[in-house]
Amino acid sequence: MIILVYLDYAASTPVDKRVLDKYYSTMLECFANPNSSHRLGLLAKEKIDKASLKIAKYFHIKPTEIIYTSGSSEANNLAIKGIAKRYKSYGKHILISSLEHNSIIASATSLQEEGFEIELIPVNNKGYIDIDILKEMIREDTILVSVTSVDSEIGLRQPIEEIAKIIKEKKHCFFHTDASQSIGKVDIDYEDVDLVTIAPHKFYGQLGIGLLIRKENVGLKPQIDGGKSTTIYRAGTPDVAGIVAVSEAIEIALSNLDNRYKYIKNISEIIKEKLKKYDGVVINNTTNSIPHTINFSLKGLKAQQVAKLFSDHEIYVSAKTSCCPVATPSKLVYALTRDKSLATSSIRVSLSHLTTMDEVLEFLKVFDIIYKECCSNGKI
Numbered sequence: 068m069i070i071l072v073y074l075d076y077a078a079s080t081p082v083d084k085r086v087l088d089k090y091y092s093t094m095l096e097c098f099a100n101p102n103s104s105h106r107l108g109l110l111a112k113e114k115i116d117k118a119s120l121k122i123a124k125y126f127h128i129k130p131t132e133i134i135y136t137s138g139s140s141e142a143n144n145l146a147i148k149g150i151a152k153r154y155k156s157y158g159k160h161i162l163i164s165s166l167e168h169n170s171i172i173a174s175a176t177s178l179q180e181e182g183f184e185i186e187l188i189p190v191n192n193k194g195y196i197d198i199d200i201l202k203e204m205i206r207e208d209t210i211l212v213s214v215t216s217v218d219s220e221i222g223l224r225q226p227i228e229e230i231a232k233i234i235k236e237k238k239h240c241f242f243h244t245d246a247s248q249s250i251g252k253v254d255i256d257y258e259d260v261d262l263v264t265i266a267p268h269k270f271y272g273q274l275g276i277g278l279l280i281r282k283e284n285v286g287l288k289p290q291i292d293g294g295k296s297t298t299i300y301r302a303g304t305p306d307v308a309g310i311v312a313v314s315e316a317i318e319i320a321l322s323n324l325d326n327r328y329k330y331i332k333n334i335s336e337i338i339k340e341k342l343k344k345y346d347g348v349v350i351n352n353t354t355n356s357i358p359h360t361i362n363f364s365l366k367g368l369k370a371q372q373v374a375k376l377f378s379d380h381e382i383y384v385s386a387k388t389s390c391c392p393v394a395t396p397s398k399l400v401y402a403l404t405r406d407k408s409l410a411t412s413s414i415r416v417s418l419s420h421l422t423t424m425d426e427v428l429e430f431l432k433v434f435d436i437i438y439k440e441c442c443s444n445g446k447i
Contacts, residue, residue, distance in 0.1 A: 072430055078417070083315075086319070111307045135278060135297055154210045154211075162186050215244060215248070221356055222362070223356055264277065272316030273312055291303060360416075364414070
C-alpha cells in the first residue's frame with residue numbers, strides 16, 4: 068500500500084483543528100463589522116482587542132504594535148517600502164541578506180527603480196551573516212537592514228539578537244526580520260527588532276492573514292489606503308475570525324516549542340545520516356541550519372525531475388521555495404555554495420511534529436528506489 072507522505076511543511080502547514088474551530092465559532096458569532104458602533108460591531112471589536120492582547124503578551128509588545136495583513140508577502144512589502152518611503156529624507160541606502168524571500172527581493176528591486184541603493188549582505192561558508200562585514204556595510208545614509216530569521220530553503224538561522232543590538236545604536240536606521248520560518252520552530256528574542264513579519268500558515272494557522280509587528284517608535288508609509296482598520300498603517304475591514312484564530316495558532320505553536328523541536332531534531336538526524344551514505348548526495352545544510360529543513364542535491368539531476376519522481380510515489384517534497392520560478396537554480400543554495408550544479412539539483416525536505424516514523428521510513432525507501440533507478444540509467 069502506498070503511503071501519502073507530506074514533507075513540504077516549510078511551504079505551508081495543515082490548519083490545526085483547534086484553530087479551525089476557533090475560526091468557525093467566531094465567524095458565526097461575530098459577523099458584524101468591528102468598525103460599526105452598534106452592539107454587534109462592538110462585540111466584534113472586543114474579540115479583536117482580546118486576541119491582539121493575547122498575541123502581544125506572547126511577543127512582549129503592545130497590541131497597538133500589531134498590524135494585520137493579508138499574509139507575509141504583504142507584511143514584507145509594507146516593512147520594506149513603508150520604511151523606505153517614510154525615511155527617505157535621511158537616506159536611500161538599504162541592506163538585505165542574500166537569503167531573503169522573493170517578496171523582500173522584489174520590494175527592494177522596485178525601490179531600486181525609484182533611486183534607492185540596495186546592497187546584498189553576503190553569508191560565510193556556514194551560511195551565517197558576518198557581523199563584522201555587516202558593520203562595515205552600514206553607512207550614515209543606511210535607513211533599513213533586513214535579514215531573515217531563518218531562510219526557507221536551507222533553514223539557516225541568523226544572529227538576529229546580535230544584529231538588532233548593532234542597528235539599535237544607529238540613528239534613523241531600522242531592522243526588519245522575516246520570521247515566517249522561525250515562529251513555532253525556534254526561540255528567538257525579537258525585543259530589539261523594529262519590524263517582524265509573521266506568517267500563521269507556516270505554524271498550523273490559516274492562509275490569508277499575516278502580521279507585521281511594528282515597534283511604536285517606527286513610522287511607516289502605508290501601502291494600502293482606505294477606510295478605518297485596527298491601525299493607521301493598513302486600511303481595510305479587519306478579519307475578526309482570522310485574527311482570533313491566529314491568536315490560537317500562536318498560543319499552540321509557542322507553548323509546545325521545546326518538545327516539537329526535540330522530536331524533529333531526532334527524525335532530521337535519522338534522514339540526514341541515511342542520505343550521507345549515498346555517493347551522489349550532497350547535504351547543503353550547515354551547522355547553523357535548524358533541523359526542520361533538510362536540503363540536499365543529487366548530482367547530475369534537475370531538481371524538478373527529482374521532485375516529480377517523488378510525487379509519482381506520493382512523496383511530496385519541494386525543488387526549492389514555492390514562491391520561486393520553476394526550472395531555475397536555487398538562489399539560496401547558490402548564495403551559500405557558489406555551485407550552480409548544486410543549486411540546480413537541490414531538494415528541500417521540510418519536517419513537522421506531525422511527521423511520523425513510518426513516513427520517514429517510506430521517504431527513505433522511495434529515495435533508495437529513485438537513486439538506484441537514476442544510477443542504472445547513468446544519470447548519477
